[in-house]
Amino acid sequence: MQNTDVSLPRKSPEELGISSKNVIGFLDGLKAHNIELHSFMFLRHGNVAAEGWWSPYAPELPHMLFSLSKSFTSTAIGMAVHEGILTLDDQVISFFPEDLPEEVPHHLAAMQIRHLLMMGTGHDKDTMDALHEAEDGNWAKAFLSLPVDHEPGTHFLYNTGATYMLSAILQKASGQNLLQFLHNRLFEPLGIQHPTWETCPRGIHTGGFGLNITTEDIAKFGQLYLQKGMWQGQRLIEEQWIDEATSKQISNGDGGDSDWAQGYGYQFWRCRHGVYRGDGAFGQFCIVLPEHDAVIAMTSGTNDLQGVLNVVWEHLLDALLPEPVDVDEWSGELKERLEQLHLEPPQIGLDSLREAQIGGRTYKLEENELKIENLSIEFEKDAAVLTLQGFDGEHKLKLGRHHWMIGQSQLFNRQDGYFAGSFTWKTTEALLLTIRGIETPFCLSLEAQYQDEDTLEIQQGINVSFGPTEGKPILGRASME
Missing domain, CATH: 3.40.710.10 (DD-peptidase/beta-lactamase superfamily)
Structure with a gap:
């Protein structure tokens, strides 16, 4: 509390x-x-x-902030400037001599901390995809290897990779990561307790996203x-x-x-x-x-x-x-x-004899992008227990019948993050499972359509996403093992 x-x-x-x-x-x-x-x-x-x-x-x-995290990273840079740890005129390349390309292009050499802050790095597209794809996990090196098409400071492009570089620079210059640097300077005075921040593969806070408060x-x-x-x-x-x-x-x-x-x-x-x-x-x-x-x-x-x-x-x-x-x-x-503010769970309210037929059975899924291998559902009077097994272990989620039940899971990439789950029958042959990650923006829906005694077709939808949110049968068919 x-x-x-x-x-x-x-x-x-x-x-x-x-x-x-x-x-x-x-x-x-x-x-x-x-x-x-x-x-x-x-x-x-x-x-x-x-x-x-x-x-x-x-x-x-707490709630995932996504790019609202950027404003906190900027604040850390402002504090570091005041303390003389760095200046806005400092060249970006000066902090990463071991990660530079063999020949440093003019525009890259001209890029300063202020250009990272104002999203005026000179790039033509957001650099985050290239950072995520760096096989060695060295995001700074990946950033510095990309072409800089415009003179820094002359061309606006929203560039989350630029904010990551601010985080990496701060850690280089101060010897502290973002959470450590901001702890005594910002979080503790404001009474912000237990903030968390995602990191890159090398342990540097992502800067442009990943803060949870x-x-x-x-x-x-x-x-x-x-x-x-x-x-x-x-x-x-x-x-x-x-x-x-x-x-x-x-x-x-x-x-x-x-x-x-x-x-x-x-x-x-x-x-x-x-x-x-x-x-x-x-x-x-x-x-x-x-x-x-x-x-x-x-x-x-x-x-x-x-x-x-x-x-x-x-x-x-x-x-x-x-x-x-x-x-x-x-x-x-x-x-x-x-x-009285609330979000209602789906409450279609039909009953189905299928509960007795599919309850407790384990279904093996076709290969899918979520890498879920097995699924089972056990029905109780006012709840159902959904068990998902995959590459990252087992997720056991308890869902209320026409009401939310609160539990904890890592399903939404939050360590023991809280979720709210419910289920209802859309028809006597179609079961709808709804799972909200209540420390995130995301609400996942799984619709299991009964095909025959041994087969379910499972379709996934999500309320918000950087890609498609519905209409794609991501999980495909599931059959009895």
Whole structure:
């Protein structure tokens, strides 16, 4: 559970000059646009005005940040600059003399730390695929071997490999990895407990993704930036760095209605309405509204990131009023709505005689990209136990009948990460299993279609993905062993 000693203070929306009616409009707007949020916190004047978690997501659970991690990496670089550990003018190649190509091209030689920060490295495509494919696991060497097509600083390209290089440089220069470097400087003062960060094969934190913290931790980080680096009377980040990092450093489009074309800072995006943000894939947001003294933190499972921001601009901007307001009939309704937020499991509710026929049987799967070899399901009165066996061992997941059951598994690449599972029969011949990784954006569905006494056809779908999300029978057919 949360440690209340390090929690943000709370006040009512009305005390903070926030319209409860507009916050309800925000919730309704998300539903109208079919946007799946997992949590949100709305802060003003340093206090939480409104907050909610869509059950089975919960405030004490961390959530994968994806590229919102970049803003934390940038912060570490800013601290290192202030401490004289490095400068923004330092050449990238100067930190990796043993990993350079035999001939160093001019554009690579000209690349500085500031170019990594502003996504102005000069590359024509994101370098992460090449880093992942490096057979020796040396991501820095792979980065330095790639062609740099443009003069650094002249061409914007969103490049997660550039943020990895910031992490690698920091570790080289300071002798500490990102988590170690930020522990005393950021995480401990903010009360961010037990952050985790993925690493590359050589043990360097990935930088551009991989950080896992709670929604309230995201909100604290945004509040720190809103307060220009001050926290409880202590300066954690230099104000000059915050001004520079959150200002437009390079053009990334022609503006207009897109919040991905308003300019880019040092691992922060400029937005419309005088706002800036850090964000990550599938809707992880830290939005700072300096003109309104407000912060919005959100975690999600959606591919419609612009849609999320549009709903924020449409409803929450107008919720911010110049003075405190009186409690009205909307105040109680908002409190009730926030307490009742939830994501329903599928509840088709049919019964099937197939439970007695397939229950307890082990089915061998065809070769599949998930590398699952065997599958079995055992049915109980109010639950089912799904057992998956494959290259990485056995996963045993307990699923509620038409309700969520909470358990722990490594299925979603989180060490003993929490999941919520449920099952229902779509027809008397089709079983639907739903598994939510509630520390991630991901919700996995497995539909098992009974073919005959010994054969199931299993189709997988997922709510969000960097690739296809549905319609592909990834697991194929499963037959009795």
